[in-house]
Amino acid sequence: MRWIKWIALAVLLLALSLTAGWLAGVWYDNWQTLQEDCRRMEAELEASREEISRLQEQIFLLEQEAAEKETEKETEEEMTDPAGIPAGTVLAEGQAAKNTDAFFQIYEISDEIFARIYGKSYKEDCTVPREGLRYLKVLHYNFDHQVQVGELMVNQAIARDCLEIFRELYEQEYEIYSMYLVDDFQADDTLSCEMNNTSAFNFRKVTGGESLSNHAYGCAIDINPQQNPYVENGVYYHENAAPYIDRTGPGEHMIDHEDLCYRLFAEKGFAWGGDWENPIDYQHFEKDPQTVG
Numbered sequence: 634m635r636w637i638k639w640i641a642l643a644v645l646l647l648a649l650s651l652t653a654g655w656l657a658g659v660w661y662d663n664w665q666t667l668q669e670d671c672r673r674m675e676a677e678l679e680a681s682r683e684e685i686s687r688l689q690e691q692i693f694l695l696e697q698e699a700a701e702k703e704t705e706k707e708t709e710e711e712m713t714d715p716a717g718i719p720a721g722t723v724l725a726e727g728q729a730a731k732n733t734d735a736f737f738q739i740y741e742i743s744d745e746i747f748a749r750i751y752g753k754s755y756k757e758d759c760t761v762p763r764e765g766l767r768y769l770k771v772l773h774y775n776f777d778h779q780v781q782v783g784e785l786m787v788n789q790a791i792a793r794d795c796l797e798i799f800r801e802l803y804e805q806e807y808e809i810y811s812m813y814l815v816d817d818f819q820a821d822d823t824l825s826c827e828m829n830n831t832s833a834f835n836f837r838k839v840t841g842g843e844s845l846s847n848h849a850y851g852c853a854i855d856i857n858p859q860q861n862p863y864v865e866n867g868v869y870y871h872e873n874a875a876p877y878i879d880r881t882g883p884g885e886h887m888i889d890h891e892d893l894c895y896r897l898f899a900e901k902g903f904a905w906g907g908d909w910e911n912p913i914d915y916q917h918f919e920k921d922p923q924t925v926g
């Protein structure tokens with residue numbers, strides 16, 4: 634019976650070794666899988682790290698872009714601050730559209746402006762107090778149909794009217810050659826007219842007379858004087874006005890009763906010099922200083 638014991642033992646040993654082999658195989662497979670999992674997770678971690686640094690880089694770029702845009706916005710705001718833009722400046726396309734209201738402003742007379750007009754349009758014996766005048770910044774289309782900055786000095790009593798009129802002229806793209814204070818022409822009306830400049834306040838007497846002009850009160854405005862001359866007894870004073878004395882034909886920039894400029898001033902109660910008999914002053918719109926308050 635001894636051999637039966639040996640056989641049983643051998644079978645047992647065989648079974649044990651088979652089981653051990655099987656277990657070792659299973660363990661090895663698991664170990665392999667774990668190794669693979671580890672490698673996969675490491676790769677994933679690496680990918681995540683790369684993604685994080687890519688996102689950080691993106692955030693940095695976006696922050697930089699936002700900062701640049703902020704600077705651009707500030708520069709734009711500076712550019713569209715009309716206080717800093719002198720009359721005669723032609724604006725870039727679209728620049729005015731962004732901030733039109735800011736270009737149409739009424740200002741009290743600052744020291745800087747007063748220094749510009751004192752001794753010129755604002756003579757030493759000027760009877761209109763400085764507080765009675767207003768400085769207007771506006772936009773207008775020039776004769777090349779570009780948007781240009783303009784300025785105007787008027788009586789405070791008609792400042793609002795003028796701002797509204799010039800705003801509407803601008804909206805309707807009405808062309809005005811230029812709008813500088815007459816002081817840029819040494820307050821010389823003739824010189825300003827010869828340069829076809831649109832202006833208002835000038836403490837001076839009426840043309841060819843002794844009484845004060847309504848321009849002296851800032852209650853009169855001359856528009857495009859070359860195309861709209863002052864004519865007295867058939868005589869005109871500016872050579873450049875010659876083609877515009879005959880008012881029968883339609884002419885560009887010539888004011889008549891159909892003209893937008895005439896209609897807007899008339900709506901606000903201004904009288905037009907073109908309606909006078911003699912002299913006739915086609916460029917001239919005024920309100921009576923005695924009645925405007």
Ligand SMILES: [Zn+2]
Nearest residue numbers: 853854855917
């Ligand atoms: Zn006038």
